[in-house]
Amino acid sequence: MKFLAIIPARYASTRFPGKPLAVLGGKPVIRRVYEQVTDAMDDAVVATDDERIFEAVRAFGGRVEMTSPNHRSGTDRCREAFDRICAREGASYDVVVNVQGDEPFIQRSQLEAVKRCFDRPGTDIATLVKPFTEADGLAALENPNSPKVVLDRESNALYFSRSVIPYLRGVPREEWLSKHTFYKHIGLYAFRAEVLRAVTALPQSVLELAESLEQLRWLENGYKIGVGISDVETIGIDTPEDLARAEEFLARIDRR
Template sequence: MAHHIQDRNTKSPSGDLGVKTLGIIPARYASTRFPAKPLVDIAGKTMIQRVYEQAKKCDLDKVVVATDDERISSVVKAFGGEVIMTDTKHQSGTDRCAEVALKLPGYDVVINIQGDEPFIDPAQIALVRSCFTDKNIQLATLIKEIHGDDELFNTNIPKVVINANQQAIYFSRHPIPYLRNAEKKEDWVTTHQFYKHIGIYGYTTQTLLEITKLAPSSLELAESLEQLRWLENGYQIQTKVTGIETIAIDTPEDLQKIIF
């Protein structure tokens, strides 16, 4: 299904939660599948500008772009955004966020906002932030109900199992749990409620700095999913269910999902 571009002008306040929150948008130039992705033009604005503007509609204390490339930095400054230069050797957006958190001390919570989702809804950012009204929350992310076989059996879409407290138990590229008594795979989505992972993260600053010191874990390497490293080391990931779909631009072909 194609999606029309629509600028959302309504602000989505997350309310006074008593926590000082920093929104970080990691953006790198040298993407393997889509080089220069943050600078691609989408109806007159770069992707990074669209992400930044959506993030600013949420009531965060500060929003910054974290990049290792001067070209991205220049574009962000040109549209009036804030940018922090980071090390070129980071292996993940989480690592890049940790460097920024150290450079900008004083924030209780960091929200890692994906730089390849130009139409992210501010309400989703606010939903992640709302998890931290509970002082015991270490990490938070979003999940969405799966209702179709195409998503359930797509290995590019991580699935997540949650417990009774909506904490993540496990993430996998395969459908989990396995439905032993389902006769046909077409019956799976009607027999059990599956969830997919929406890739936005929140962390307390302390937790963010801790998890970036962890070595890659066996589960992470097996599934190629970074969040398994955190679970394998005993961290709890709180989830909240969103009904809002996201549009991630991973390849040039993904741009065809958008009608200009």
């Protein structure tokens, strides 16, 4: 199978405007994401709606597509970039991998775990999770900004929620992490090419609107989401404070 990674990158982030161009260890964040991804994929491209990001990617020799500023999600931006590439180059890709532009520490092992989901013929979409650990603590588990996932026996997603799922009846809440494996969703998605085109044409669904999680739209419409499991800890960058933590994380890596 041939895999294309598309990295959506917006400038107008509410919590951290311009974060793709924020400097991390001497390089823009978007460059670090791009370099992490190109090692594991057949091709990679940044999809942006901002001329500053476009020029920054070209400056370090990366591939980049200019897209509309009106997309409601990174998935929609990926769809436009994918269509542009196919129309211009006639390229044939089996799977499109949506890698968030604020994940500069995404690892090859994580990307490979998502790719392996497509070894199962029934997989339409794939994503990634990491088990919560007792060291993470109850506050991390209950954080609504960190969606949780429950899986079936074949590691397909049953449901995503901002609430803690499953609820452990009869178990004190402070013991939950020691009694059950809860999975934290990592926002990495991969789509069979025809599925990407189909899901971006679907209207928003009831569950999606309730939880503000677009992957629920796909489940509600019957798509099978395979799940790769990773134990690798990464740091996504949503705020300037995250960038400071990422600098510390990078320094620890460099000292190893």
